[in-house]
Amino acid sequence: MNDVLPDEMARWHLIERLFAEAARSYGFREIRTPIVEPTGLFVRTIGEATDVVEKEMYSFTHRDEALTLRPEATAGVARAYVEHRVHTLEPVTKWFCTGPMFRAEKPQRGRYRQFYQLDCEIFGDPGPGCDAELIDMLVGLFDQLKIPDVRVLVNSIGGAEARARYRDGLVAFLEPRREELSAESQRRLQTNPLRILDSKDPRDKVVVAEAPTIEQYLSDDDRAHFDGLVRALTALGVPFTIDPHLVRGLDYYTRTLFEIKGASAKLGAGDTLVGGGRYDNMIEELGGPKVPAIGFASGIERLIIASEATVPGAIVDAYIAPLGASAVEPALVLGRDLRREGVAVEVDSRGGSLKSQLRRANALSCGIALILGDSEVESGTVQVKDLAAHTQDSIARAEVVRFVSDRLKARSR
Numbered sequence: 001m002n003d004v005l006p007d008e009m010a011r012w013h014l015i016e017r018l019f020a021e022a023a024r025s026y027g028f029r030e031i032r033t034p035i036v037e038p039t040g041l042f043v044r045t046i047g048e049a050t051d052v053v054e055k056e057m058y059s060f061t062h063r064d065e066a067l068t069l070r071p072e073a074t075a076g077v078a079r080a081y082v083e084h085r086v087h088t089l090e091p092v093t094k095w096f097c098t099g100p101m102f103r104a105e106k107p108q109r110g111r112y113r114q115f116y117q118l119d120c121e122i123f124g125d126p127g128p129g130c131d132a133e134l135i136d137m138l139v140g141l142f143d144q145l146k147i148p149d150v151r152v153l154v155n156s157i158g159g160a161e162a163r164a165r166y167r168d169g170l171v172a173f174l175e176p177r178r179e180e181l182s183a184e185s186q187r188r189l190q191t192n193p194l195r196i197l198d199s200k201d202p203r204d205k206v207v208v209a210e211a212p213t214i215e216q217y218l219s220d221d222d223r224a225h226f227d228g229l230v231r232a233l234t235a236l237g238v239p240f241t242i243d244p245h246l247v248r249g250l251d252y253y254t255r256t257l258f259e260i261k262g263a264s265a266k267l268g269a270g271d272t273l274v275g276g277g278r279y280d281n282m283i284e285e286l287g288g289p290k291v292p293a294i295g296f297a298s299g300i301e302r303l304i305i306a307s308e309a310t311v312p313g314a315i316v317d318a319y320i321a322p323l324g325a326s327a328v329e330p331a332l333v334l335g336r337d338l339r340r341e342g343v344a345v346e347v348d349s350r351g352g353s354l355k356s357q358l359r360r361a362n363a364l365s366c367g368i369a370l371i372l373g374d375s376e377v378e379s380g381t382v383q384v385k386d387l388a389a390h391t392q393d394s395i396a397r398a399e400v401v402r403f404v405s406d407r408l409k410a411r412s413r
């Protein structure tokens with residue numbers, strides 16, 4: 001679990017703002033759900049035999065109630081959709097959220113125990129058009145964030161029937177090769193054989209490379225849905241790869257699955273920036289009507305590492321250096337007047353030499369320093385030092401607020 005220090009916040013804000021703007025431009029509205037939910041919600045939706053539920057949840061009992069810090073957003077958002085009977089209000093619901101998630105994983109670069117996700121969920125649209133739109137939205141966002149080497153992987157895991165048949169087929173293939181698998185995968189053979197496809201163990205990877213893929217088990221409808229996704233992505237001009245071994249670590253998925261990877265040079269093995277997919281049965285399983293759903297989540301910490309976009313470095317726009325005892329109060333008043341015009345200002349009322357104050361102005365990356373000494377107070381002027389343009393002007397006190405805000409506006413254009 002990490003502290004996010006002020007120097008890093010500009011990049012967090014950039015990512016959160018661009019994500020919210022992108023989501024709103026596709027008709028998503030923001031939702032916030034609690035960080036704590038009943039443990040049973042995650043066990044039922046994510047699945048008992050998944051890494052998240054088996055090993056990674058922060059669960060505790062409080063007054064006989066089993067509770068868990070949310071390991072992901074989807075289950076809580078789907079619970080809110082059912083609880084508020086949102087299907088009676090509108091045929092299609094598009095929600096986004098951001099916030100902290102908790103998984104007791106082995107920490108490494110881009111993998112933490114408290115991490116933040118950007119998340120979108122769509123309820124009521126069976127796709128595949130909206131599936132493709134979600135992916136396209138993310139590719140556009142990652143372009144804005146200047147993330148190098150973005151790769152989209154898609155697959156279909158079919159409906160419940162196809163999945164059950166595939167599970168049998170996979171077990172039939174893996175059982176005779178049991179001895180070649182890792183101990184963990186030998187156990188998974190009974191509990192959750194599909195997870196073996198996702199194993200990082202080199203022994204498992206060799207066996208899995210030869211395993212049958214889901215493709216041949218899909219129903220005609222599943223196949224038509226996937227073909228529709230492929231056509232829509234192609235029409236939108238989104239480059240993608242079909243990865244028949246893509247299964248993902250949560251049990252609730254049906255049909256469309258996708259991952260987006262990027263900036264692998266910096267992220268190494270943890271280069272999955274986005275995981276998402278369809279979960280057409282969850283709403284019904286949570287006691288709601290039969291409503292199809294799809295969504296994705298992206299880890300903000302990974303986007304921070306991956307993004308090469310420049311972020312503004314300035315902490316304040318202007319710095320006021322009062323020199324001499326009579327200048328302190330006029331400096332406080334000037335600072336307040338500037339802030340009312342939307343200029344962020346630091347008034348250094350500690351005093352000190354001009355040199356040391358200007359050094360601090362530079363450390364705050366502000367473009368303008370306002371110098372106010374005894375003689376300026378007396379003559380009703382302010383020295384405006386443009387630290388970027390290396391100019392200095394003596395401006396009448398009555399004009400200085402306009403002068404500074406015009407100068408800053410011209411610069412931001």
Ligand code: HAM
Nearest residue numbers: 072074110111112115272273274275276295296297299
């Ligand atoms: P997920 O694949 O478990 O899916 O996580 C999605 C993304 O969250 C990952 O690709 C990664 O960027 C980030 N992430 C996951 N675990 C960590 C961690 N320990 N540290 C840092 N980042 C992490 C879900 O969570 C699903 N709820 C996605 C979804 C939404 N499917 C449908 N709707």
